[in-house]
Amino acid sequence: MILIMYTCFYIKMNNKFELSSEYALAKILSVKHYTNTLFSFKTIKPNKLKFKSGEFIMIGLIIRGELVFRAYSICSPTWSNTLEFYSIKVPNGLFTTFLQKITTDSSIIVKTKSTGTLVLEALKPGKRLFLLCTGTGVAPFISIIFDPETYIKYDEIIVVLTCRCSQELQYFNDKIKQMTKEPHIRPYAKNKLRFYLSITQELYPYTGRITWLIKTGTIIADLMTYNFDKMDRFMICGSQQMILDVTDLLKSLGYIEGAINNPQDFVYEKAYVS
Structure with a gap:
């Protein structure tokens, strides 16, 4: 017990x-x-x-x-x-x-006191919001995609989730099914929420790590959307190495890290990075 x-x-x-x-x-x-x-x-x-x-x-x-x-x-x-x-x-x-x-x-x-850096207030106004995550790093983004404010602030929200195997996508898929039945959020998410699910250790329609998907332009091609631009915003959550790799890549592309007192282009959850 x-x-x-x-x-x-x-x-x-x-x-x-x-x-x-x-x-x-x-x-x-x-x-x-x-x-x-x-x-x-x-x-x-x-x-x-x-x-x-x-x-x-x-x-x-x-x-x-x-x-x-x-x-x-x-x-x-x-x-x-x-x-x-x-x-x-x-x-x-x-x-x-x-x-x-x-x-x-x-x-x-x-x-009963919450905290964290993955909040919308830490980002400048933009048009697309990319939620980049691996594994259980999707957790905070479930809350964000179930928040009507997210869809009021952005024209398009794109969840990019990478896992090792397809079975590890079940939780996210369950939440998407729940959303389709939820009157609090369904009208807001309709035609605005997109997701890109990638696997790294087995065959799947989309494969590859997030940094590779961005560097090669694969994610843009697969989503059939326009290239990253200055109106894109990003949130990142996952393993420590994933966060470091993705934030370094975004910085190399000219994006700036933001905070609540200085909103910019991207944020990541600092509590999970030592």
Whole structure:
């Protein structure tokens, strides 16, 4: 049995923990395992939690008597009454070894203050928004493509997701199917949302890593769209090396990194890059 409770400042009285006001207990509502290494889970959304699309929060567990927590991007849209997260199962990983065993009888602790650099306010106005991601790096972009504001700000939103095998695309495909049935977002996304799914380790209609797809012009040709220009904006999330490679490439093409206090052409999630 896993005890799942966390607080930065806690008092133990009569074998119970009291949470400080900046944390909340969130009951697990559902868990879905997609592959041997990927799963998602939903929790109740604490009333005091407010977040922007693309942000992350800290979620915590008590593991072998120690307080352990990690940053997890929120997949849910801001208007949802639940929180959703998408996780990899790290082999022998301290945190995910326990996290992957949660059930609807479990709860986690969430910090009710969100943060992150993948927010629309950090980008200058533009026409196309490219969401470039690998693996579970798609998580914050699920929140973003379920946000009506995204479609108000941009003429076209293009998700570019690269995974190792086609089975790892199931979570994203499930979210797209959900979108087609969701009246909150379906009218906004219609005729504006596009996606390009690429695989690196098996045969698939589209193959190749994101940097190669951009450098060779393959992605532009496959999408049958116009070349990158000064009105394109980019968000990047994935492995540390992927983020470094893609941001270096964008800089070489003349794009400038942005921030909330200095909106520019692209942003990436700095929490996942040491």
